Amino acid sequence: MSAASIALNRFGYGLARGNRAPRDPEAWLLRQLDSFDPAPPPIAARAQTRGKTGEMIETLRTLRREMREMADPATSPAGGEAAMMAETGAANPRADALAGLPPEYRAKFVEARRVAIDDLAVRVNVAVASETPLVERLVHFWSNHFSVSVGKPGTQFEVGPHEFSAIRPHVLGKFSDLLKAAVLHPAMLLYLDQFQSIGPNAPFQQRRAARANANPETPRGLNENLAREVLELHTLGVGGGYSQADVTELARALTGWTVPGIGRVGRFAVDQPSGAAFVALVHEPGTRTIMGKRYSEGGPEQALAVLDDLATHPATARFVATKFARHFAGDTPPQSLVARLEADFRSTGGDLASLTRTLIASPEAWAAGPVKFRTPFEWYIAAMRLSGLEGLEPQRIARVLGELGQSPWRAPSPAGYDDLAASWAAPDALFRRVELAERMAQGAPTEDVLARAEAAFPDALSDMTRTWLTRAESGRQALALLLVAPEMMRR
Amino acid sequence: MLTLLDRRSLLAGSLALGSSGLVLPRIALAQTTGTRKVLFVVLRGAADGLSMLAPVGDPGFAALRGAALADYEGAPRIGSFFALHPALTEVGKAAASGDALFVHAAATSYRERSHFDAQNLLETGGNAPYATKDGWLNRLVSLTAEAHKGEVPRALAIAPAVPLALRGDAPVSSYAPSALPNASDDFMARVASLYQADSELASLWARALETRAMASDDSLNNLRDASANGALVASLMQGARGAQIAMIEVDGWDTHANQRGVFARQARGLDALLAAYRTGMGAEWRDTLVLVATEFGRTAALNGTNGTDHGTAGAALVMGGSVRGGRVEADWPGLGAGQLYQGRDLAPTIALESVLAGAVAEHLRLDPAQTLARLFPGRTGKPLAGIVRS
Numbered sequence: 001m002s003a004a005s006i007a008l009n010r011f012g013y014g015l016a017r018g019n020r021a022p023r024d025p026e027a028w029l030l031r032q033l034d035s036f037d038p039a040p041p042p043i044a045a046r047a048q049t050r051g052k053t054g055e056m057i058e059t060l061r062t063l064r065r066e067m068r069e070m071a072d073p074a075t076s077p078a079g080g081e082a083a084m085m086a087e088t089g090a091a092n093p094r095a096d097a098l099a100g101l102p103p104e105y106r107a108k109f110v111e112a113r114r115v116a117i118d119d120l121a122v123r124v125n126v127a128v129a130s131e132t133p134l135v136e137r138l139v140h141f142w143s144n145h146f147s148v149s150v151g152k153p154g155t156q157f158e159v160g161p162h163e164f165s166a167i168r169p170h171v172l173g174k175f176s177d178l179l180k181a182a183v184l185h186p187a188m189l190l191y192l193d194q195f196q197s198i199g200p201n202a203p204f205q206q207r208r209a210a211r212a213n214a215n216p217e218t219p220r221g222l223n224e225n226l227a228r229e230v231l232e233l234h235t236l237g238v239g240g241g242y243s244q245a246d247v248t249e250l251a252r253a254l255t256g257w258t259v260p261g262i263g264r265v266g267r268f269a270v271d272q273p274s275g276a277a278f279v280a281l282v283h284e285p286g287t288r289t290i291m292g293k294r295y296s297e298g299g300p301e302q303a304l305a306v307l308d309d310l311a312t313h314p315a316t317a318r319f320v321a322t323k324f325a326r327h328f329a330g331d332t333p334p335q336s337l338v339a340r341l342e343a344d345f346r347s348t349g350g351d352l353a354s355l356t357r358t359l360i361a362s363p364e365a366w367a368a369g370p371v372k373f374r375t376p377f378e379w380y381i382a383a384m385r386l387s388g389l390e391g392l393e394p395q396r397i398a399r400v401l402g403e404l405g406q407s408p409w410r411a412p413s414p415a416g417y418d419d420l421a422a423s424w425a426a427p428d429a430l431f432r433r434v435e436l437a438e439r440m441a442q443g444a445p446t447e448d449v450l451a452r453a454e455a456a457f458p459d460a461l462s463d464m465t466r467t468w469l470t471r472a473e474s475g476r477q478a479l480a481l482l483l484v485a486p487e488m489m490r491r
Numbered sequence: 492m493l494t495l496l497d498r499r500s501l502l503a504g505s506l507a508l509g510s511s512g513l514v515l516p517r518i519a520l521a522q523t524t525g526t527r528k529v530l531f532v533v534l535r536g537a538a539d540g541l542s543m544l545a546p547v548g549d550p551g552f553a554a555l556r557g558a559a560l561a562d563y564e565g566a567p568r569i570g571s572f573f574a575l576h577p578a579l580t581e582v583g584k585a586a587a588s589g590d591a592l593f594v595h596a597a598a599t600s601y602r603e604r605s606h607f608d609a610q611n612l613l614e615t616g617g618n619a620p621y622a623t624k625d626g627w628l629n630r631l632v633s634l635t636a637e638a639h640k641g642e643v644p645r646a647l648a649i650a651p652a653v654p655l656a657l658r659g660d661a662p663v664s665s666y667a668p669s670a671l672p673n674a675s676d677d678f679m680a681r682v683a684s685l686y687q688a689d690s691e692l693a694s695l696w697a698r699a700l701e702t703r704a705m706a707s708d709d710s711l712n713n714l715r716d717a718s719a720n721g722a723l724v725a726s727l728m729q730g731a732r733g734a735q736i737a738m739i740e741v742d743g744w745d746t747h748a749n750q751r752g753v754f755a756r757q758a759r760g761l762d763a764l765l766a767a768y769r770t771g772m773g774a775e776w777r778d779t780l781v782l783v784a785t786e787f788g789r790t791a792a793l794n795g796t797n798g799t800d801h802g803t804a805g806a807a808l809v810m811g812g813s814v815r816g817g818r819v820e821a822d823w824p825g826l827g828a829g830q831l832y833q834g835r836d837l838a839p840t841i842a843l844e845s846v847l848a849g850a851v852a853e854h855l856r857l858d859p860a861q862t863l864a865r866l867f868p869g870r871t872g873k874p875l876a877g878i879v880r881s
Contacts, residue, residue, distance in 0.1 A: 425691065427699035434696075438678050468685045471607055471621075481681060486689045 001369050001491075005460035009491040010328060010369065011360070012133030014382035015456035017445070029360050032132040033353055038169040040130075042122045046164065049115060049157040050275060053186055054261020056154045057195075059108055063101075112156035116409070119160025120401070121394035123408060128384045138171040138356065139163065140377070141327050143408070146182035146234060147416035148191040150409050154259075158187035158275075159409040166274060175320065175350030176311035180304055183230055184274050186259045192414060195262065197223035199255040199284025204265060207281075222284070227251035229414045235310040237319030242291060249288045253295060253303045256283030272300060317345040323419070324355065329364050330371035331420045337364035370490035373421035376404035378491075379433060383483045386456055387444040400436060405429055430489075437483035446475030449482055457487045527778045527855055528728050530768070531628055531656060531738040533613070534761070534785035536680070536745030537606060540805030541791065541837060542754045543579070544593050544819065548572035551826025555792045559751055569593060573819050578758035581766035585810055590769075590776075592814050592878065594807045594846050595821035598787060598839035600870065604801035606680065606745065609786035614656035616844065616867040625659030627866040631851055632661035632736055634865050638857050647734035649724050657738050664734070666727060680745070697748075721764035725771025728779075739764075744785060748796035765810065777812035780854040780879070782847060784808075790835050791826055802836035807843060809850055813880050820846075820875065842872045849874035853881070 001009070007025035008015050015021065022028035101109070127136045143163045150159050166185040170178035182188060189195045198204060200221055208220070227250035231242045260269050260277035269277035278300040288295045288302065291313065295305050310316060321341035325333035337359075344358040345351075359365050374382065380401060401407045405424075411417045418424075450469055453461055465485040472478035482488065545563050546552050548571055553560055563574040567583030573595070575583045585591035601612045601620070608620035616630070617623030629646065636643040648657045648665040657663045679700065686692040720739070728734050741761055746753045765781065772779050788805025804824075810816070824830050824838035832838040844867035852862035852874055859874035 425695060427695045430692070430695045431699035434679070434682050434699075462688070464688045465685065468681060472681070477678060477681070480678060481685055484682060485685060486692055489692060 001457075002459035003366060004458040005456075005487075006366055006369065006491075008133075008456065008458075009382070009487075010365070010372065011137065013127055013130070013136060013378065014133075014385050014488070015452070016128070016385040017388035017452060019455075021455050021458040026360060029134050030357065032134045033172055033356060036132045036135040036172065039164075040126055042126055043164045043168070046119070046122060046160065049161070051261055052112070052115075052157040053154055053190070053259055054266065056108060056112060056157065057190075057259065057262045059105060060153055063105065116150050116156040116159060117394045117398045119164075120408060121392075121397045122160065123163065124381065124384070124397050124401075127381045128390075133385075134356075135171060136381075137378075138352075139168050140408070141324075142167050142171050142178060142182070144411065144416035144419075145323065146178075146188065147411045147414055148187040148409060149411060152191045155187055155190050158185070158190060161185070161275065162187035163409075170352070172353040172356065173351075174311075175316075175345070175352055176308045178352065179234060179311045180307050181274055183226070183234060183307060184257055184272065184276050184303070186274075186276050188226065189257055189259055189276055192226035192229055193223045194226040194254055195258040197221075197226070197251065197255050198282040199252060201286070202255060202282045202284055204279075204281040222248070222251050222255065224248060224251040227254055230307070230310070233415055235307075235319070236291075236313060236315040237322075240313075240315035240319060246290050249290045250303075250306060252284040252286075253288045253290070253306050256280060256300060257303060258282070270300075312346075312349050314346060317342045317350070320350075321345055321355075324359065325364075327419055328359055328372075329362075329367070330369075331422075334364040334367075337362050372491050373425045374489055374491055375417065375419070375424050376406035376429065376433070377401065377408060377417075379488065380404055380436075382488060383433075383437065383440060386452060386488075387440050387479060387483065389440060389444050403432055404436065405432070430484075433489075434484050438480045440483060441476045441480035444479060446479045449475055449478040453482050453485075453487075456482075461487060526731070526775070527735065528733070528772070528775065528780065529631075529736045529851055529854065530724065530728065530779065530781045531736075532761075532765075532781060532783040533610070533654065533656070533738065533740045534744050534783065535606070535610060535740055535742045536785075537609070537787050537789055537801055538744040538757070538785040538805060539746060539750065539754060539789040539799055540595060540597075540785075541788070542750065543576050543758065543808075544569070544595055544806045545574045545576070546572060546595070546823065546826065547574045549823070549826045551791075551830070555826060558793075558797075562751065562755075569817070569819050572823070576754070576758045578755045579762045581762050581769070582808065582810070585765075585769065586817055589817040590810055590812060590814060592809045592816040593819045593821075594809065594841055594843075594875075595819055596804045596824050596837055596839060597807050597841040597843045597846055598804040599843045601787065602803065604787065604803075605684075606786060606801070607684070611655065613784065613786045613843070614654060618869045626654070626656035627847070628656040628736060628738055629659030629661045629663065630866055631855075631862075632663070633659075634857065634862065635736075635855055636661075638855075638861075644735040645733070647727060647737040649720070649727065649737060649739040654738055654740060657736075680742075717760040717763040718767040721767030721769075722771045724764075725768045729772065729775060746789070746798050747794065747800060748798040750793070750798045753798075769810070779811050780814065780850060781810040782807070782850060783810070784843060784847065788837050791831055791837055792835065803832045804837040804839035807846055809846070809878055811854070811879070813854070815877060815880050820878075841875070842870060844870050845872045845875045846878070849876055850878045853877075853879035 003025040004021045007022055007029055011029055130136045146167065148155060148159050148162050150156055162182070162185045166181040167178065170181055198221060224247050228247045230250060231240065231247060232238055236242055256278050258269065258277055258279055260266065260271055265279045265281050268281050269279045271277050280299055283299060286297055288306070290306050293309060295302050298305065321338050322333070325338045325341055329337055340362055341355060341358055344355055348354045398407065406417055453465070453469055465487060468481055469478045472481055541556065542559070547563050562577055566577040567575040567586065569575060569586055575586065582591055599609065599612050600618060601609045611620040614626050615623035616627030632644050632646045643661060646657055646661060646663040648654055648663060650665055653663050653665050683696055686696050724737060724739055728737055741764070743757055769776055784807045785805055787801065787803055789799035789802040791802070794800055820841070822840040824840050830838060845863065848863035848866050849859055851857070852859040859876065863870060863874045
């Protein structure tokens with residue numbers, strides 16, 4: 001691959017139809033760091049959904065209570081749970097579940113689903129139109145690092161804002177700010193059950209004990225889920241030197257961080273800038289010790305202080321550098337690159353713009369390659385950009401990404417989607433790309449395919465691909481072939 | 492030009508073909524050729540001629556294809572030298588009754604090994620791939636009209652889109668039954684070509700196609716479809732109002748792996764299609780000519796995956812009620828080591844263009860030399876004579 005082709009494809013989302021290949025690839029990448037817009041119009045224009053999540057959680061709880069109270073399971077509104085669990089992608093189970101709901105609930109679920117799908121389309125459209133594709137890649141990288149999922153009941157209103165407002169503004173900032181924003185966002189607090197974690201010695205527990213008719217549905221104790229994933233997936237990494245005691249202590253420090261508008265304690269919630277809320281009543285009082293460091297009581301500040309330190313821990317530097325290198329420079333990234341990124345992270349205290357500049361300046365990232373099999377999402381964005389397709393219906397975008405096997409905000413685990421070729425280079429997955437490419441080419445402009453191919457892979461188009469594009473029986477077929485050419489599959 | 496029409500309107504009688512607004516009269520066709528029909532069957536993917544019609548009398552065959560020899564025990568023989576593939580039962584019966592003729596060791600003038608280039612040449616009739624824009628079958632439509640000063644023969648592609656062989660100035664209709672392979676099969680094949688130098692993608696793609704074929708592999712359904720297609724083609728060509736020159740494509744002959752099973756399945760389908768077509772044409776079979784050809788043959792020896800790769804000469808099949816059948820037209824080059832073309836393929840000794848031009852000329856009462864020059868310009872050979880009983 002030529003430097004221009006690497007800049008376009010390995011660092012970005014490929015050439016957008018009508019654009020030219022960069023003349024100075026490195027400078028083109030660096031310029032993007034200055035011109036990135038964290039809130040382009042489609043994101044800035046997104047309707048505010050604050051408060052919807054609390055309503056949704058309450059609706060779910062009501063449904064569950066009604067379910068319990070209606071002894072006969074055949075007539076119970078079991079659809080609520082199923083509708084939430086099945087959610088956006090599945091076809092019939094979800095429709096069946098929704099059909100079983102009272103209309104006022106159904107309307108809420110339908111709205112939630114629509115919002116999540118609209119947000120997904122915003123993500124795709126912004127990336128397809130982006131003139132700073134490198135930074136879009138960073139956004140999606142970090143969004144996957146801090147993975148949340150619409151598969152969790154109640155998150156539909158939050159997964160979009162999680163990426164738009166907690167991740168986008170920080171991908172060129174400090175890792176500590178990104179960490180705090182991403183972890184303490186309602187989407188993550190919901191997804192990893194933090195919203196219902198209560199300190200065992202929190203004031204709320206005493207009040208509750210004194211009350212006879214306490215709602216048995218309301219959770220009563222500590223939930224370690226978020227704390228564990230913060231240590232294992234977001235910061236130190238497996239083998240990062242933390243113990244179970246550190247997990248529990250972090251879980252205690254995180255108590256109080258929740259989603260506004262839910263439960264009996266909702267009225268005591270103090271809104272936080274992230275869109276989350278802090279309820280002092282459920283916060284575990286006292287000093288915490290995490291990774292050998294003591295954190296005195298400080299309400300919401302206690303968790304923030306812990307996250308600040310975790311963000312700059314040497315194990316975090318190592319973990320982040322490895323993942324970053326793997327994403328850009330190959331499944332088994334060169335150790336020299338990992339070491340350089342790690343050193344940069346440590347010396348700057350986790351400055352992500354510096355980390356990106358160091359990546360760009362590293363010869364390992366410019367290996368002639370290709371070094372990486374494109375994930376379905378990456379391929380789809382690149383294919384959309386190159387095809388010149390515009391204005392697709394959000395429903396269609398969601399369906400296509402589901403077919404390709406990588407719906408954003410729907411990773412199977414908090415670890416996010418895998419970043420290894422072995423996970424994506426599979427026969428059926430390839431077949432789906434080929435099928436989709438043929439469909440995409442039906443509606444796309446096809447008069448300049450060869451020129452587009454040369455521009456998209458400057459000095460990097462293989463003779464084989466050029467030959468078969470030339471031999472295609474139509475411009476449409478040539479475009480479809482280009483979209484699935486080896487040059488499009490790897491970067 | 493192309494008119495898409497449904498079967499009902501095609502069979503209903505008067506139909507307007509093409510943007511010229513030409514309306515064909517209802518009257519009977521010119522006596523000379525009006526009732527004579529030509530069906531061109533293209534086997535896409537390079538059907539293996541040595542499997543279709545095995546030269547069991549050549550000692551080289553046992554050496555190259557020993558494992559397959561058993562398949563031909565008890566298979567219909569044509570002469571003492573050739574055995575027909577056992578799946579071609581009905582074709583065998585037609586040969587026995589003198590209605591089928593094979594041509595072996597035949598090839599077009601193309602000597603490279605790309606499917607698409609070769610098909611392009613087979614269909615355009617040009618001297619080089621992509622040099623000619625229209626198809627020889629379309630030129631045959633015009634030539635027939637000019638030669639007999641009659642109306643333009645009705646031409647029909649039984650395909651979702653008009654194949655290259657039928658494209659050109661003469662009006663052509665197309666009709667696609669839903670059971671026909673959809674248009675994207677060609678795209679799938681091109682993707683395979685695009686990946687041929689990329690081992691990872693080629694392997695993924697091969698496995699994807701295998702899985703897909705298995706998922707939809709219902710032999711009975713395939714046979715039923717093949718049979719239904721044969722009957723459909725006949726119904727579209729029957730009678731004074733039927734199409735006179737038609738074409739159908741049969742995909743799936745690119746047997747790079749496990750050829751024995753794949754070829755047998757393909758051959759069963761082809762046999763069912765041709766048998767149903769023959770039955771469907773009824774009394775008109777007497778005036779019908781069927782040409783079955785493929786873009787090139789395959790390697791003489793098996794490859795490492797019990798398949799064969801792209802080769803040179805292969806077999807062609809000519810059927811019809813007035814064909815001088817029951818024989819094989821061949822100048823057999825032999826399968827010995829020194830006899831193979833480039834040491835790997837059956838050597839071409841007959842020009843496929845000469846076969847096609849000779850057959851249609853005799854059948855449609857055209858001047859053979861003029862036909863060859865018009866359909867396949869630039870060829871030096873002579874049209875093959877004696878295919879059709881005069």
